[in-house]
Amino acid sequence: MRFRFALFVLVLLLGALPAWAQRDDARQQVEFGIEVAQKGLWKEAVYRWERATQLDPTYAQAFNNLAIGYEQLGQMDKAQVAYDRARALAPDNAYIRQNIELFKELNERTARARPTP
Amino acid sequence: MNARPAPARHRRAPRMLAALLGLTLSACSTTVYEVVIQAPVSAKLDVSKYQRIYVAGFVAGPSDDLDASMETVRLLRNQLRNKNVLRVLDADAVSLTDKAQELAGPNAGPIPVTRTETDLDPYTKVFSDTGYWRTVGAELDAPLILTGTVVFLPQERTGFVQREQETYDQFGRRQVVPVRTYMERKGFVLRPTFVFIDGATGEQVYSESFREEILYNSNQQTPALSSYFELMDRLLPSVLNTLTAQKVRGNRVLLK
Numbered sequence: 567m568r569f570r571f572a573l574f575v576l577v578l579l580l581g582a583l584p585a586w587a588q589r590d591d592a593r594q595q596v597e598f599g600i601e602v603a604q605k606g607l608w609k610e611a612v613y614r615w616e617r618a619t620q621l622d623p624t625y626a627q628a629f630n631n632l633a634i635g636y637e638q639l640g641q642m643d644k645a646q647v648a649y650d651r652a653r654a655l656a657p658d659n660a661y662i663r664q665n666i667e668l669f670k671e672l673n674e675r676t677a678r679a680r681p682t683p
Numbered sequence: 684m685n686a687r688p689a690p691a692r693h694r695r696a697p698r699m700l701a702a703l704l705g706l707t708l709s710a711c712s713t714t715v716y717e718v719v720i721q722a723p724v725s726a727k728l729d730v731s732k733y734q735r736i737y738v739a740g741f742v743a744g745p746s747d748d749l750d751a752s753m754e755t756v757r758l759l760r761n762q763l764r765n766k767n768v769l770r771v772l773d774a775d776a777v778s779l780t781d782k783a784q785e786l787a788g789p790n791a792g793p794i795p796v797t798r799t800e801t802d803l804d805p806y807t808k809v810f811s812d813t814g815y816w817r818t819v820g821a822e823l824d825a826p827l828i829l830t831g832t833v834v835f836l837p838q839e840r841t842g843f844v845q846r847e848q849e850t851y852d853q854f855g856r857r858q859v860v861p862v863r864t865y866m867e868r869k870g871f872v873l874r875p876t877f878v879f880i881d882g883a884t885g886e887q888v889y890s891e892s893f894r895e896e897i898l899y900n901s902n903q904q905t906p907a908l909s910s911y912f913e914l915m916d917r918l919l920p921s922v923l924n925t926l927t928a929q930k931v932r933g934n935r936v937l938l939k
Contacts, residue, residue: 593939600716600937627713627938634935640723660859661715661936672722672933 626656740776748907813885820882
């Protein structure tokens with residue numbers, strides 16, 4: 567009986583393996599992205615994080631990093647979209663919330679100018 | 684009675700389960716990396732047709748704390764010189780007080796000591812007087828003119844303040860808990876409007892308003908001038924960003 571249960575669990579877990587494999591690939595891309603971002607190679611990092619989000623569109627951390635990469639490259643609209651996605655995927659993640667707050671502050675500081683009519 | 688050894692495949696199953704569990708747990712854990720970013724922000728105004736800039740002075744109410752017009756002129760000239768975007772003219776600042784008062788109409792009276800943030804609003808018509816600014820511009824060979832209003836006010840506030848308190852649980856994990864405390868605080872509000880005027884035509888090309896405030900514990904004695912510079916420090920990147928591309932620094936957390 568115990569063996570059957572273990573087998574059942576195993577089958578369930580094996581069924582989930584392709585998703586794990588995708589996540590694993592995505593994690594590798596994210597890790598490499600972090601490594602190159604720390605060396606200042608932000609374009610490469612953004613490419614890696616974009617790849618990670620394609621491999622695993624449920625990977626909130628990848629969207630968070632991608633948003634930061636876009637901020638660094640000055641692509642604020644794309645950063646906003648990526649942050650929105652990260653927040654939707656992990657609404658309770660305090661780090662993502664903190665990044666979004668800081669992004670909003672930066673965005674407001676730079677965008678609150680009003681052109682003369 | 685000897686227990687019969689389990690077949691090899693039976694023995695492998697728990698190991699595989701453990702491995703898969705480990706993989707799941709590692710997928711759930713988050714590693715954080717703090718990084719500093721420098722977000723580029725392009726200039727808001729095309730200044731390619733100007734070679735020089737003249738910081739003309741600001742409309743500001745009289746104050747015992749500081750001369751907001753003079754301090755703002757001095758600070759902006761220094762900052763613009765450091766940025767080296769346009770040549771900064773050293774000409775004396777114009778006295779806008781009389782002109783602003785004249786244009787505000789007979790009912791407006793002299794510029795008052797500012798008590799509220801809107802006290803200077805009636806005196807802003809001077810920035811639309813193209814003839815006046817064309818004359819100012821003609822004397823200096825048509826530079827870009829920077830002028831505006833500066834409201835700098837003391838303020839006091841009492842009430843509950845939410846601040847974040849750091850705590851550590853029994854496992855040594857850091858937690859940030861919001862705590863509400865009743866506090867009496869005082870400080871200052873800075874509300875400047877920067878107006879950019881084309882010295883050749885006398886017309887406004889751009890204007891930008893800001894509002895920043897700072898509050899301290901009521902027992903803390905902070906000079907007005909220090910607070911003014913602290914508040915201006917927050918605005919300056921955005922003001923300078925009108926004329927030149929800027930990089931805004933910020934801390935972010937990368938996640939794995």
